[in-house]
Amino acid sequence: RKEVEQDPGPFNVPEGATVAFNCTYSNSASQSFFWYRQDCRKEPKLLMSVYSSGNEDGRFTAQLNRASQYISLLIRDSKLSDSATYLCVVNSGGGNKLTFGTGTQLKVEL
Amino acid sequence: NAGVTQTPKFQVLKTGQSMTLQCAQDMNHNSMYWYRQDPGMGLRLIYYSASEGTTDKGEVPNGYNVSRLNKREFSLRLESAAPSQTSVYFCASSVWGRDTQYFGPGTRLTVL
Numbered sequence: 001r002k003e004v005e006q007d008p009g010p011f012n013v014p015e016g017a018t019v020a021f022n023c024t025y026s027n028s029a030s031q032s033f034f035w036y037r038q039d040c041r042k043e044p045k046l047l048m049s050v051y052s053s054g055n056e057d058g059r060f061t062a063q064l065n066r067a068s069q070y071i072s073l074l075i076r077d078s079k080l081s082d083s084a085t086y087l088c089v090v091n092s093g094g095g096n097k098l099t100f101g102t103g104t105q106l107k108v109e110l
Numbered sequence: 111n112a113g114v115t116q117t118p119k120f121q122v123l124k125t126g127q128s129m130t131l132q133c134a135q136d137m138n139h140n141s142m143y144w145y146r147q148d149p150g151m152g153l154r155l156i157y158y159s160a161s162e163g164t165t166d167k168g169e170v171p172n173g174y175n176v177s178r179l180n181k182r183e184f185s186l187r188l189e190s191a192a193p194s195q196t197s198v199y200f201c202a203s204s205v206w207g208r209d210t211q212y213f214g215p216g217t218r219l220t221v222l
Contacts, residue, residue: 004152032209043200043213044153087152091209096141096160097168098211100153 001026004101006088012107017078021104023088024070032091033064035073037084038103044087047073078108112136114214116201122220123191131186131217133201141206142184143168144176146197147216153200159184160206191221 006023013019025033033050048055050062050071061074071088088101114135123129135142140161145153145168155168157176165176173195175187184203188195198218202211 008150034209041216043215045213046210049209096143096204096206096209096211097155097158098209100145102150102152 002101003027003092003099004088004090006101006104008102008104010105010107012109013078015078015080015108015110017108018074018076019078019106020072020074021086021088021106022070022072023101023104024068025088025090025092025099026069027090027092028066028069030069030090030092033062033071034089034091034098035060035062035071036087036089036100038087039084044100047086075106078106080108080110082106083108114201114203114212116199116214116217118217119215120218122222123188124222125192127191128187128189129191130188131199131201131219132183133185133214134183135201135203135212135214136182137203137212138181139203139205139212140181141204142178143202143204143211144174144184144186145200145202146170146195147200148197156186156199191219193221195219196221 035047036044037047038044085103143158144156159178201214204211
């Protein structure tokens with residue numbers, strides 16, 4: 001079983017739609033959780049950290065469920081510019097070493 | 111403030127050739143990392159350097175060597191390139207003890 005698993009998609013949604021991605025992780029000792037965004041042929045960039053209490057940044061909401069070992073990302077009012085691959089990232093307690101999921105591709109269409 | 115820079119951006123090698131990928135950061139970070147990204151595999155850690163003077167193996171170190179030249183620079187060397195090393199290579203840096211990593215633009219390497 002992969003340490004971090006994501007549905008690869010693609011998720012094709014119309015502009016203005018709400019879309020949600022889930023990610024599961026296998027190591028129950030994992031300490032920190034993140035969503036990174038990666039545009040086509042570009043480097044990953046931090047989108048947001050994920051906290052136990054859930055957190056929101058504008059149209060983006062991240063949730064963590066430690067009991068079920070999954071993380072979610074909700075995007076409201078999707079924009080064309082949201083089209084990208086979203087990487088679920090987990091720090092499983094090895095210092096600063098991060099484990100990356102393979103990513104979920106989002107395509108927002110007119 | 112350039113962040114993390116990588117050279118070259120693209121490279122084509124023949125099997126058996128050697129090359130060094132360069133990475134530099136100007137954010138005064140003490141930790142640096144090398145990843146490779148392959149389709150369907152996600153980013154995988156090759157080597158990392160928690161601080162100047164230290165290097166450690168990551169998940170996929172075979173076929174690679176690294177040098178932490180100083181606090182700013184961390185290079186990745188392929189001594190004898192193989193087609194299996196065809197990939198996109200990303201360098202990243204962070205403050206040790208902080209999870210957020212900042213990535214360079216990547217090097218696209220093809221080994222024929």
